[in-house]
Amino acid sequence: MFSVTQVGSWPRSPELLAGLREKRMGRMTDQQFNELADGEIRRCIQLQLDAGVDIVVDGELRRDNFYSFISEKVDGTRLMSLAEMLETVEDKAAFEEMLQTLDAPAFSIRNPTCVGKLRRREPLAANDLRFLRTLTDKPVKTTLPGPYLLTRAMWVTSYSGSAYGDKPVMADDVVSILREELEELVDEGAEFVQFDEPVLTEVVHSGDDKRRTFM
Amino acid sequence: MNRVLDGFSGKLRTGIHVCRGNWSKREDVLITGDYQPLVDCFREMNVDQLVLEYATPRAGELEIIGRALSDREIGLGCVNPRTDVAEPVESIVDRAHEALQYWSPEKIFLNPDCGFGCFANRCVNQEDIAAAKLKSMVDAAKILRSDVL
Numbered sequence: 555m556f557s558v559t560q561v562g563s564w565p566r567s568p569e570l571l572a573g574l575r576e577k578r579m580g581r582m583t584d585q586q587f588n589e590l591a592d593g594e595i596r597r598c599i600q601l602q603l604d605a606g607v608d609i610v611v612d613g614e615l616r617r618d619n620f621y622s623f624i625s626e627k628v629d630g631t632r633l634m635s636l637a638e639m640l641e642t643v644e645d646k647a648a649f650e651e652m653l654q655t656l657d658a659p660a661f662s663i664r665n666p667t668c669v670g671k672l673r674r675r676e677p678l679a680a681n682d683l684r685f686l687r688t689l690t691d692k693p694v695k696t697t698l699p700g701p702y703l704l705t706r707a708m709w710v711t712s713y714s715g716s717a718y719g720d721k722p723v724m725a726d727d728v729v730s731i732l733r734e735e736l737e738e739l740v741d742e743g744a745e746f747v748q749f750d751e752p753v754l755t756e757v758v759h760s761g762d763d764k765r766r767t768f769m
Numbered sequence: 770m771n772r773v774l775d776g777f778s779g780k781l782r783t784g785i786h787v788c789r790g791n792w793s794k795r796e797d798v799l800i801t802g803d804y805q806p807l808v809d810c811f812r813e814m815n816v817d818q819l820v821l822e823y824a825t826p827r828a829g830e831l832e833i834i835g836r837a838l839s840d841r842e843i844g845l846g847c848v849n850p851r852t853d854v855a856e857p858v859e860s861i862v863d864r865a866h867e868a869l870q871y872w873s874p875e876k877i878f879l880n881p882d883c884g885f886g887c888f889a890n891r892c893v894n895q896e897d898i899a900a901a902k903l904k905s906m907v908d909a910a911k912i913l914r915s916d917v918l
Binding site for chain 1: 770772773774780781782783784785787788789790792798801802804806807810816818820844846865873874875877879880881883884885886887888889890891892894895896899900903904906907909910913914
């Protein structure tokens with residue numbers, strides 16, 4: 555009772571941020587990056603164990619953000635900064651104003667835009683769970699972006715339309731990808747998987763007359 | 770969500786986290802409104818745990834979900850990931866006691882309102898403060914466990 559845990563992400567160190575950038579630019583190999591991230595995750599786990607939490611998380615330290623990271627794991631996606639997306643939206647002024655109003659940094663928040671047929675090339679989180687098992691015997695919470703968030707964020711008509719025609723058709727593949735992942739996580743002995751759906755509140759609290767967020 | 774979860778019931782604990790944005794430390798630019806309009810949606814959803822924000826007044830009253838969905842586990846958001854001071858243990862204990870009006874102790878989990886760094890380049894906190902907030906929750910959990918025994 556009263557199990558203490560986290561929602562998922564942990565602050566990135568300057569070294570890790572530099573690593574994420576170098577990897578994105580292709581100046582650091584996946585292996586080099588993973589060695590760096592392994593060390594950072596070890597420290598993150600130790601801090602949680604020292605604090606005495608009951609269910610640990612890996613801090614999502616390998617991820618650029620909690621949903622964009624899937625672009626590294628799923629074919630048919632392209633990581634785009636919000637600034638790049640600004641080029642494609644019809645009402646550029648409104649999009650830019652939304653980002654400013656929301657205090658959202660256009661160049662450093664990235665989106666996993668669907669640009670072709672989606673296929674899960676590698677596990678989204680199962681490898682991370684396997685690594686965590688080597689560090690602690692405590693229960694682990696694994697976090698994944700939810701199907702609604704992914705469908706909504708990934709669909710950009712000018713890029714996604716040619717592969718799927720319509721958003722609900724793409725959503726079917728998003729569901730399949732998440733089910734495949736869940737299957738693999740269960741096989742890895744996952745005890746707790748949390749789906750993140752932050753924009754559900756926006757659906758009910760921001761009407762058409764109000765703003766929508768960038769996600 | 771249910772299409773994703775269909776067939777997995779009992780194989781693992783599943784949760785859904787719903788917040789109001791975590792990209793800025795400015796409370797005024799994040800979304801405001803309680804969970805009332807989502808009650809039916811949550812009820813339909815075959816998840817074991819609702820991981821929700823309750824450390825910010827923007828999220829409304831605990832009673833709304835407490836009255837409607839006490840059959841689920843609650844991941845009680847009880848520290849704000851965007852502030853620079855760890856919450857006093859007593860405030861977390863008080864919030865959890867409020868949750869005890871609706872949920873049994875086994876169904877109550879303590880967590881922050883959201884992650885401490887959802888966007889790598891826009892982390893909303895730093896490591897030492899985040900660790901102090903975890904410690905506050907752990908200390909609160911110890912008090913709560915002795916309170917209910």
